[in-house]
Amino acid sequence: MNFTKEQITELTGYLEGSCKSLDEGINDILSTADPLLEFDSDDLSMQNLDQIDSEVFHCAVCSWWFAADERSGDTVDETVCVQCDNH
Numbered sequence: 570m571n572f573t574k575e576q577i578t579e580l581t582g583y584l585e586g587s588c589k590s591l592d593e594g595i596n597d598i599l600s601t602a603d604p605l606l607e608f609d610s611d612d613l614s615m616q617n618l619d620q621i622d623s624e625v626f627h628c629a630v631c632s633w634w635f636a637a638d639e640r641s642g643d644t645v646d647e648t649v650c651v652q653c654d655n656h
């Protein structure tokens with residue numbers, strides 16, 4: 570399934586500042602497009618995942634979603650937000 574850029578932008582806008590899982594966001598945003606269908610993160614295309622990755626990230630420590638530019642630049646193994654990296 571390849572969702573449109575607009576759908577993914579809506580999804581990332583929804584996730585940012587929340588601590589929902591990606592699957593929850595997909596259910597809340599993308600699955601509402603057609604009530605008969607249910608999606609999860611396995612249904613996203615590589616383009617969709619790349620777009621999500623370029624817009625938001627999920628902090629491995631606090632589990633909140635942040636805009637991609639708040640990603641800490643020092644952390645290689647885990648994706649951690651600037652706030653958590655300072656602690």
Ligand SMILES: [Zn+2]
Nearest residue numbers: 628631650653
């Ligand atoms: Zn964090």
